[in-house]
Amino acid sequence: MKKKMRVLWLSAIACNGNTHSFLNYPYMEQFLDDFEFIYHPVIDSEYSLEDIVSKEITCDILLIEGAISKEFKRADVSVVDIIEKYSKIVQKIVTVGTCATFGGIFRESGYEETSGLHFDKEEPLKTHKDLLDKTISVSGCPVHPEVLVNTLYAIKKSAALKLDNFLRPKEFYAYTVHNGCTRNEYFEYKVDNHRFGELEGCMFYDHGCQAPFTHGSCNKILWNEVNSKTRAGVPCMGCTEPTFPRQNLFSTKKNMAIPENLPVGVGKRVYLTLAGISKAFKIDRLEKKLIDD
Amino acid sequence: MLDKKQLKKEQIIQTALELFASKGFYSTTIPDIALSLKMSVGNMYNYFKSKDTLAIEIIKYISAYLGEKLKEINEQEISTKEKTRKIVEIYFKTASLKPEMIDYFLRIYLSNREVFKESCEGMLCVNEFVTEIMIYFEEGVKCGDLREQDFFSAFGLFMGYLGGMVFLKGENVLPKDLNDYVDDITFNIYKALSAE
Ligand code: SF4
Numbered sequence A: 001m002k003k004k005m006r007v008l009w010l011s012a013i014a015c016n017g018n019t020h021s022f023l024n025y026p027y028m029e030q031f032l033d034d035f036e037f038i039y040h041p042v043i044d045s046e047y048s049l050e051d052i053v054s055k056e057i058t059c060d061i062l063l064i065e066g067a068i069s070k071e072f073k074r075a076d077v078s079v080v081d082i083i084e085k086y087s088k089i090v091q092k093i094v095t096v097g098t099c100a101t102f103g104g105i106f107r108e109s110g111y112e113e114t115s116g117l118h119f120d121k122e123e124p125l126k127t128h129k130d131l132l133d134k135t136i137s138v139s140g141c142p143v144h145p146e147v148l149v150n151t152l153y154a155i156k157k158s159a160a161l162k163l164d165n166f167l168r169p170k171e172f173y174a175y176t177v178h179n180g181c182t183r184n185e186y187f188e189y190k191v192d193n194h195r196f197g198e199l200e201g202c203m204f205y206d207h208g209c210q211a212p213f214t215h216g217s218c219n220k221i222l223w224n225e226v227n228s229k230t231r232a233g234v235p236c237m238g239c240t241e242p243t244f245p246r247q248n249l250f251s252t253k254k255n256m257a258i259p260e261n262l263p264v265g266v267g268k269r270v271y272l273t274l275a276g277i278s279k280a281f282k283i284d285r286l287e288k289k290l291i292d293d
Numbered sequence B: 001m002l003d004k005k006q007l008k009k010e011q012i013i014q015t016a017l018e019l020f021a022s023k024g025f026y027s028t029t030i031p032d033i034a035l036s037l038k039m040s041v042g043n044m045y046n047y048f049k050s051k052d053t054l055a056i057e058i059i060k061y062i063s064a065y066l067g068e069k070l071k072e073i074n075e076q077e078i079s080t081k082e083k084t085r086k087i088v089e090i091y092f093k094t095a096s097l098k099p100e101m102i103d104y105f106l107r108i109y110l111s112n113r114e115v116f117k118e119s120c121e122g123m124l125c126v127n128e129f130v131t132e133i134m135i136y137f138e139e140g141v142k143c144g145d146l147r148e149q150d151f152f153s154a155f156g157l158f159m160g161y162l163g164g165m166v167f168l169k170g171e172n173v174l175p176k177d178l179n180d181y182v183d184d185i186t187f188n189i190y191k192a193l194s195a196e
């Protein structure tokens, strides 16, 4: 029998959303042929949480889900101590989801100095610096199951993953979510007559779509292999970014009608000039409904 | 360095502007402009294919000229109130030094829309100028000096006021020199736009 990689899934301050997302991975059987959980909060595993904290069980990859705080305990042991113990023996650490990576929604609650493993929002932390070389971050609220699984396979195959400044594999996080959205044509011509759930219109101008400055593969690797938020007609909320969650997710912050956040790498002057030009076009096809008119 | 052709183009634009201002847009012909420049009419057409093309080039030229001045103001590290004052000043200065420019904008561009319909849809031909005004507003709101509101209502307030003053001056009804109004007008515009 080929050797399975041994994985510890440690839940810190979490809602288990990443676990739920992971359970939707369509090829789970295959995955469990190649990896085994020495412990997982909802999947049957060989050891109990007590075993994990009291003994030192051999393990190849440590997955951390949820935000981290010294004060937070699992089986009566601080999660930071559990992380430190296992980080010494594993090959790689993966921060799964935005909470484990940046602090996410739990950091916002203000519980006892909560943050991600290496970042407090965008701020790099001084703690756990010795683990930087081992860590890969797969952010997202929740993480896309294929991004997680494919990262684990890359580790298994010892493939060299190029990481961005937040330790995220560029393979999945170098694009923006805007890339591959079916509404790009509406964005180009500044047609914003969007209504939630309809096929027409771009959500950048009025409905808070953060995809043009959010790094992720959501429109390239579809959710449940069929869809994405923006394709379905709901704005991207920027869940893979250190700034997540921000307030008023369904409205676009504007200053005198100009969106405050512009697409990555586009200067304000250039954006306004281009927008001015494209606004001059009136394309009937894009102003109308596509179906059921 | 501007090449020869570009220089000649600007000369034509300047002369045309002056003639349009003194004789009116419709009564000025391409031969009139050529005569003024001591050019042959045939040669004129090498630069501008028609009076309408010339008209469009002129408005783009004015927009680029004013846009460049506003960009310099926008790039300074000064308060929105000071920027407002500088914009008023530059607009009035242009109206005094190059009255034909502002005149063209007010009397020809805004009132002969049919000439500009084809290739100047929306704000296309005045893009440089409008972009800088947008940046002035955007930065003002962002730093908390100006109130968030619809762009066009703010734009109309600002430009309508300035245009109106220059118009009154052109009609010789202003008792004082334009520059004497800079303080009051800055105060009024800023007060109307400000967040306080
Ligand atoms: S809806 Fe969002 S992702 Fe889609 S085109 Fe508009 S800005 Fe881009």
Ligand code: SF4
Pocket (backbone or CB within 6 Å): A140, A141, A142, A177, A214, A215, A216, A218, A228, A229, A230, A235, A236, A237, A238, A239, A240
């Ligand atoms: S579309 Fe945006 S908010 Fe939704 S999952 Fe992807 S990155 Fe997160």
